Amino acid sequence: xxxxxxxxxxxxxxxxxxxxxxxxxxxxxxxxxxxxxxxxxxxxxxxxxxxxxxxxxxxxxxxxxxxxxxxxxxxxxxxxxxxxxxxxxxxxxxxxxxxxxxxxxxxxxx
Amino acid sequence: xxxxxxxxxxxxxxxxxxxxxxxxxxxxxxxxxxxxxxxxxxxxxxxxxxxxxxxxxxxxxxxxxxxxxxxxxxxxxxxxxxxxxxxxxxxxxxxxxxxxxxxxxxxxxxxxx
Amino acid sequence: xxxxxxxxxxxxxxxxxxxxxxxxxxxxxxxxxxxxxxxxxxxxxxxxxxxxxxxxxxxxxxxxxxxxxxxxxxxxxxxxxxxxxxxxxxxxxxxxxxxxxxxxxxxxxxxxxxxxxxxxxxxxxxxxxxxxxxxxxxxxxxxxxxxxxxxxxxxxxxxxxxxxxxxxxxxxxxxxxxxxxxxxxxxxxxxxxxxxxxxxxxxxxxxxxxxxxxxxxxxxxxxxxxxxxxxxxxxxxxxxxxxx
Numbered sequence: 001x002x003x004x005x006x007x008x009x010x011x012x013x014x015x016x017x018x019x020x021x022x023x024x025x026x027x028x029x030x031x032x033x034x035x036x037x038x039x040x041x042x043x044x045x046x047x048x049x050x051x052x053x054x055x056x057x058x059x060x061x062x063x064x065x066x067x068x069x070x071x072x073x074x075x076x077x078x079x080x081x082x083x084x085x086x087x088x089x090x091x092x093x094x095x096x097x098x099x100x101x102x103x104x105x106x107x108x109x110x
Numbered sequence: 111x112x113x114x115x116x117x118x119x120x121x122x123x124x125x126x127x128x129x130x131x132x133x134x135x136x137x138x139x140x141x142x143x144x145x146x147x148x149x150x151x152x153x154x155x156x157x158x159x160x161x162x163x164x165x166x167x168x169x170x171x172x173x174x175x176x177x178x179x180x181x182x183x184x185x186x187x188x189x190x191x192x193x194x195x196x197x198x199x200x201x202x203x204x205x206x207x208x209x210x211x212x213x214x215x216x217x218x219x220x221x222x223x
Numbered sequence: 224x225x226x227x228x229x230x231x232x233x234x235x236x237x238x239x240x241x242x243x244x245x246x247x248x249x250x251x252x253x254x255x256x257x258x259x260x261x262x263x264x265x266x267x268x269x270x271x272x273x274x275x276x277x278x279x280x281x282x283x284x285x286x287x288x289x290x291x292x293x294x295x296x297x298x299x300x301x302x303x304x305x306x307x308x309x310x311x312x313x314x315x316x317x318x319x320x321x322x323x324x325x326x327x328x329x330x331x332x333x334x335x336x337x338x339x340x341x342x343x344x345x346x347x348x349x350x351x352x353x354x355x356x357x358x359x360x361x362x363x364x365x366x367x368x369x370x371x372x373x374x375x376x377x378x379x380x381x382x383x384x385x386x387x388x389x390x391x392x393x394x395x396x397x398x399x400x401x402x403x404x405x406x407x408x409x410x411x412x413x414x415x416x417x418x419x420x421x422x423x424x425x426x427x428x429x430x431x432x433x434x435x436x437x438x439x440x441x442x443x444x445x446x447x448x449x450x451x452x453x454x455x456x457x458x459x460x461x462x463x464x465x466x467x
Contacts, residue, residue: 002430003424003427008462008463014185018185022182031287032171035159038152059142072430076387092135099138099142099146102142103146104149112293113294115296116386118435118439119435120434188433191452192457
């Protein structure tokens, strides 16, 4: 399921995400104080290049990471190999990337 | 049933990493879809966010934060094992990653209750 | 071996069958105060059923041929005392997991050794007998890394314990990869890069999930998980452009 290239993509996307996840958790713990509202979220993120880059990079990395992670699990649990396995991981990557990009655009650029 | 050859510390941490990874991968598409409502339907996002007042949702959120933090710190432990010079205290590092995950989840829980 | 005065019996389930399937047969074996699992299997073969097939040679933990699954865990049976693994008075003995069965307790080791070769676990000399000997500093970090893995007896206990092997038949497994890591660090081996390339293919060291079962069960108390981590680190830095 994994050769050295996929392994490196998996590990590098993980290292990219490490500081982003810590930042994300910190914002969560800060932002949930007193409850969440749409206005509060958009007030923080809208029109901000910083948050666009932060979450844009996050979505790209998580799409790579999840696609490879689920690829390994599908290979080990369902015995998928070859083309079906590649199609599956590509589908996960594209789905995560599209949904994630739409969410990032919604909260930063709308 | 857990088989005897699997009942050791690091296998348990593998399971935690795999289960948290699957849970996060399933959660993310929902998370993204809900966030996209901010543009298409802000009112429905607000009514969705109101759900976070429910105790059950707060517990579910805390579990998600734990899974995210456990995957993060457990993953950093694996990166250290694979890319830094070897150390013989892998189980201690694993326990530390779990402690950090639980600590993070507690921090979150204290903010929402 | 002396019979205990107030000795009890062991209830032993032994897997009987071949590659096409089989089932457990049950035997009652006298319990001795000092008895290995291999002693129990041999007693059954000598007193109950001479057709019971199993494999052993040295009986002192050197040859690596007697490994079986004992009460669900892979063990070298010649050095495993019954009183260390018995549950009540019950003992279950099966062939090694993750390998085809030839007959009864004898597993087919071919796939294990084929992967050993596929991981380039074969020593290729860097010099001929006409060249001067390569100087080996036993204290150099590289040599110490090589020395850590050389006591492997090829018993396949780690291979049988490994759940990555169970889930992914392509995976080379801990023993072959530990051998590869030994050769990567051996200054008398010709081409470390070809070994690193061999373990970077699909099914190589990057498939390992660091469950640690190999290290937990290695009867020689080696650390294959550490060796595989060493391969991952070295191949990762090689990938990033750092030449050895």
